[in-house]
Structure formats: structure tokens, C-alpha cells
Amino acid sequence: MNKYEELMARKNEIMKKSIGIDYSKYEKGKLSFDYEEMMKDTGYTLSDVIRIQSDTGVGDTPLLELRNITKLARKVSKNGKAARIFIKDESANPSGSFKDRRATLSVYDAKTKGYKGVASATSGNYGAAVASQAAMRGLHCIIVQEAYDSRKIGQPEILEKGRKCEAFGAEVLRLTVGPELFYTYLKVLEDTGYYNASLYSTYGVSGVESLGYEIAINCRERFGKNPDAVVVTHAGGGNVTGTGRGLIKAGASDTKLIGASVNLKGLHMASDNDFNKKSFTTGHTGFGIPFMTNPDRSDVPRSAARPLRYLDRYVTVTQGEVFYTTELLAQIEGLERGPAGNTSLAAAFAISQEMEDDQIVVVQETEYTGAGKHILPQLTFAKKNGIDVTLGDPKDEIPGKNIVIPDHPSKIYIENHDLNDYRKSYVKNAAMKISGNEILKTDLDFLSEETKQNKEQISRILQELNIVVR
Amino acid sequence: MIKKGTYIEVEEIVLYPNERASHLPEDTKAVPLKVWRRGFCQNDCKVGEEAEIITVTGRSAKGIVTLEKPKYTHDFGEYVEEIENIGKQARDILGVI
Numbered sequence: 001m002n003k004y005e006e007l008m009a010r011k012n013e014i015m016k017k018s019i020g021i022d023y024s025k026y027e028k029g030k031l032s033f034d035y036e037e038m039m040k041d042t043g044y045t046l047s048d049v050i051r052i053q054s055d056t057g058v059g060d061t062p063l064l065e066l067r068n069i070t071k072l073a074r075k076v077s078k079n080g081k082a083a084r085i086f087i088k089d090e091s092a093n094p095s096g097s098f099k100d101r102r103a104t105l106s107v108y109d110a111k112t113k114g115y116k117g118v119a120s121a122t123s124g125n126y127g128a129a130v131a132s133q134a135a136m137r138g139l140h141c142i143i144v145q146e147a148y149d150s151r152k153i154g155q156p157e158i159l160e161k162g163r164k165c166e167a168f169g170a171e172v173l174r175l176t177v178g179p180e181l182f183y184t185y186l187k188v189l190e191d192t193g194y195y196n197a198s199l200y201s202t203y204g205v206s207g208v209e210s211l212g213y214e215i216a217i218n219c220r221e222r223f224g225k226n227p228d229a230v231v232v233t234h235a236g237g238g239n240v241t242g243t244g245r246g247l248i249k250a251g252a253s254d255t256k257l258i259g260a261s262v263n264l265k266g267l268h269m270a271s272d273n274d275f276n277k278k279s280f281t282t283g284h285t286g287f288g289i290p291f292m293t294n295p296d297r298s299d300v301p302r303s304a305a306r307p308l309r310y311l312d313r314y315v316t317v318t319q320g321e322v323f324y325t326t327e328l329l330a331q332i333e334g335l336e337r338g339p340a341g342n343t344s345l346a347a348a349f350a351i352s353q354e355m356e357d358d359q360i361v362v363v364q365e366t367e368y369t370g371a372g373k374h375i376l377p378q379l380t381f382a383k384k385n386g387i388d389v390t391l392g393d394p395k396d397e398i399p400g401k402n403i404v405i406p407d408h409p410s411k412i413y414i415e416n417h418d419l420n421d422y423r424k425s426y427v428k429n430a431a432m433k434i435s436g437n438e439i440l441k442t443d444l445d446f447l448s449e450e451t452k453q454n455k456e457q458i459s460r461i462l463q464e465l466n467i468v469v470r
Numbered sequence: 471m472i473k474k475g476t477y478i479e480v481e482e483i484v485l486y487p488n489e490r491a492s493h494l495p496e497d498t499k500a501v502p503l504k505v506w507r508r509g510f511c512q513n514d515c516k517v518g519e520e521a522e523i524i525t526v527t528g529r530s531a532k533g534i535v536t537l538e539k540p541k542y543t544h545d546f547g548e549y550v551e552e553i554e555n556i557g558k559q560a561r562d563i564l565g566v567i
Contacts, residue, residue, distance in 0.1 A: 002489045068564060075563050117527060140527040150501040159544040166508075171525045174506040175484070178498055180491050184484055184505060192529070272498040324556060331557025332564070372544035380547030389552050405552045409560060 032446035083355035096368025110195035131168035160372030208242020216250035234259035237305035244310025260347035341367035480533030
């Protein structure tokens, strides 16, 4: 056993200490666990979450109507119709993104339980959110980032996020590419005894419920109805899960929840060479698909992010389309916001054109923009890394080779992905974890809840896999 | 010479190629996993030599000095011609100014 394997073998013990949750008590059947029981065990209700967030200025963000973008969608749609597009301006949160919602509960919980500091493994906005919350609550903060390739070259967006964490007084560990970031992170937890502010803990996910809840309430107060669709940028699944749960808690079960990711097909997420060939560090298929079909792959034994439980539809857009939409948002709506958060906006622009004029589609986030986190440095960086940036039809975009900026707003498309394919993969992945070929009835119920499919549909998949239900 | 107490950055090898996880792509497996940390040096030191730092959370770390008073170098990039017409074209379609 080398030192990597040695530390990884102590994984569960370290995590238990760093988050105060004994995940083993939720396990049941051969592959199942009690998800709702685990979520309930945070001890915080949705109204507690809203109060704790409000104490630190998180949430209650404006829901803005994008009138000019809606008009443009109607101009280019095939039948002249498009739903009204709204955007939840999450950049108004203290650290500039919806991730503040995910950080609040963890940091509050860490403070309440007497931890001296919090830590998190993230190259995204979440690091800044944890750092900001830790500054407010008087806790130390360590953020572990995958920042550079082996030449010490990092994407401008990640460099900016590192800076922001340090601006809030956090210690930042900047690493080269590789999943062993988790090794370094575990070492930090073990050495410091800090709280693991995981994106995937129950706290990290239930904090987003307030966002789905607010969207439904905002729409009912202003328009007397729930939104017809909410489009969510999807990566690790916490955003989709929390928003979906919040909508349901607000009674908006009829609202369609649509996940959107940037298509980075063909790029390997753990590849040193590919690392700087992508222009998006999150919100892409490299996280979106694996986390959908195998959610328990994060820094907690059981992830609270279970996107297939809530998604009604999953679409992808291209990097060029997201850059285009980001520029459009600034130019005709007067809102300069970071590109990654606009993945769902690019998708909503196309989706609105399938809908009626009186329908409402909500883009559920924005993020702050600034040096590094902006289309100019990101496109400049892409060009410097050998990516061909052109104007044309985004259908011609090949991730890692080129970025095609649409030459007309009629060329913003979405690619629909069949959720049934992912549901099937999910069941396959879950079945791989059992020994033998038998599962229990509890497991059948669990798989049905996990994938939002009825038992007959699950049974058919199980039959194909030669798995018997006892 | 960097004076004791100066804010610096140090580099450390976390895992050598032979210690890395087994399921990695070849290009990643061929290089070490490195980490860069920042903090205040505990002795006078030089770039390229080993030094000990104390980080902002009060932790001690050692590594090869890479930067003295590290600055942020990310910016707003170059002028990008490919996006220059997006706003004008949209306004033309909408029939405003």
C-alpha cells in the first residue's frame, strides 16, 4: 500500500469526524439508503434555512424579467412565439453566486458544533461562498483547488476564484490536475480537524431548497401562478436537487425542472493535457453525466445530490452558445454576469421558443463577473491554448478543438438527451456495487425513487442485467 | 534575498508519478501531483530554495520558494473580434437604435 492508498483506506473515519454524520445508519437493503431520513436529520427545516441565510444576507434575490431577450427569442422562433424569460439574479448574494446558499448551513453548523474552521475541495464559486460565510462567522477556512496543469498554467476563471477566497481570508491550496486532490483534502481534514463543508452533504444541498422555494413564491406573488419551467445549470447535481426539492416544498410540483450542461464530450476530466482545453470549469457534461448516473462519487459516502429524482428533462448547449448569451445579456439587458452561470440562460433562450407567449421560464441563477471570470479572458485563454475561435454554426463545435460563436441568434440550439439512458446507467452502476445477483424489495423501491421511474420500468432494466428481486 | 516574514509561495510535490492513483490517464500519471501554498516565511530565503511558511490559518508548511509577494495576474484578456457584432446585430433585429 502506498501513502495514497493508506490514507484513502481511512477515508470514512476521517469524514465521519469532519462532518459529524454517521452515514452507515441510513444504509438498508443491498444497495439502498434512506435518503429522506438523511435529509431530515440536518435538524434544520426550510424556514430555519431561510432564517439562517437571511442572517448573513443570503437569498431573497431579485427575479428579473429579460424583456429584450424574450423579444429576440420571439423574433427568431419558428412560430413567432416564446415564453417570457426571467432570471434569478443570484449574483446579488454576498460572495456573488447561488453557492452562498449551499455554504450557509454548513458554516453555521460548524460554528454551532464548535469547530475552529471549515474546509472545502472546490475550484468553483463554492470556495468563495464558504470563505465568505466563514469570515462572517469568525471561522478559519481552507479551500483546496484543482488550479493548474503540470506547467502551472491555470484558467483565468479558476485563478480569479482562488483570489476571491484569499480576499475573504481563506488559505488556498492550489493543486495540479488529478482526482487525488481528494487525498490532499483528506489530509487537510485530518491535520486540522476542521469541518468538511462538502458540496454534497445534506447541509450543502438543503441550502439550495430556498432558491427553488423563492422562485415559486416570486412567480405566484407576481403572476398568480407557478413558473412553467425552471432551467438549472447542472454539474454535480446539488443545484438541480436543491431547486427541485424547494419547488416541491412550495407546492410547485407541476413546474418542469430542466437541467442544462455545457457539452464537453470527448475531453477527459483527469487529463493534464485536456485541462486547459476546456473553457468551462463546471456546469459541464464532464461532471453532469457521471454525477447523475453515479451520485455517490463525492467527498461524502452518500451524496445528498440525487438529480435523477427531480429532473424532468436534460439538455446540453455548446461553449460558443454560452459565450454568445453572456454577451447578449450584457448588450441588450444591461446585466454583465459571469459566463458559466449563463449555461441555463443559453438553454432557456432555445426552450422558450417551444413554449407559448404567456408561459414563464425561469433561469435560476447568475454569477458575478470580473477579471478572469469573463468572456474576454476566457476566449483569449482558449485561443492561447490552441482552440480555434470562430463565428458560425455552433453545431460545428468540437470540444477541445474549437469554439463556435453563433453568427445569429437563430443558431442557439439545445441538444436533448434521453433521461432514460441515464436512468438505465444509474441502475447498472448501482447493481455493480452488489455481490451476487439478488436485491431486495426495498432496493426496488429505492431504485424507483432514485430514477423517478415506476417499478415495472425498473424491473425491465433489472431483468436485462439478470438481477432478481427477492 | 527574501526577508523573514515576507508573504511567499512555496511548491511541494504531494505524490510522485509512482505514488499516483492507478486509474489516471497516461499524461497525468507521467507527472507528479504538486501543490502551491502561500504564507509568511519563517526565515530569510531565496526563490528556488526550501523554506518554511506559516499560512493565514496558522499552519506550517515547507516547500521550494516559487514567488515573493505573489500577485494576481489574471485580467480581462485581449480584444476579441468574434463577439463584437453580437450586441449590434441583436439591436438591429429588435429594431432599436
